[in-house]
Amino acid sequence: MAKVTLTMTTHVPVSTGEAWAWSTSLEGVRTEMRPLLKVVFPKAMTHIGPDTALNTVLGRCQFLLFGLFPIDMSKLRFTEMEPGHRFVEESDLLSMRSWRHERVITPSADGRGAQVTDHLAFTPRLATPVVRYLVKLFFAHRHKKLAQALGVREATVAGRGAAGRAR
Secondary structure, eight states, rough: OOOOOEEEEEEEEOOHHHHHHHTBBBHHHHHHHHHTEEEEEEEHHHHHHHHSSSSSSOOOEEETTTTEEEEEEEOOOOOEEEHHHHHHHHOTTTTTTEEEEEEEEETTTSSSEEEEEEEEEEESSOOOOHHHHHHHHHHHHHHHHHHTTTTTOOOOEEOOTSSSSOO
């Protein structure tokens, strides 16, 4: 199975601190995923932050399609954290041989707002072209919800695929 890389970026009209607070709140993550997926976090988990243990499985997350049908399970693990700027999640998933999600928040080039970028690298266990397409659609959905929640009227999501071509 081939490794897939995707990058998506959205500009939001809020400070980097506000974009970070959104991105590391469980409610922010849930909102970005709904209604396509519902994520059930480990019971003890209340947020993602500087006190989040690194390189340790924090517990199991269950993913429910439309909030009803179990479709995947992960052992949630963060490997890097730069509070206010970026985190890296590398979790074991039933559907993936490998999964790496890095979210980076930087000031917008024009100084008005923040740029939220997701870098994904993953190797599906099956049907790489189909899984690549579905993950790309799902993260486009997440970025649309992110933009709506943080005040963008019309979201423009910039993305790059495995070959580096704009998608």
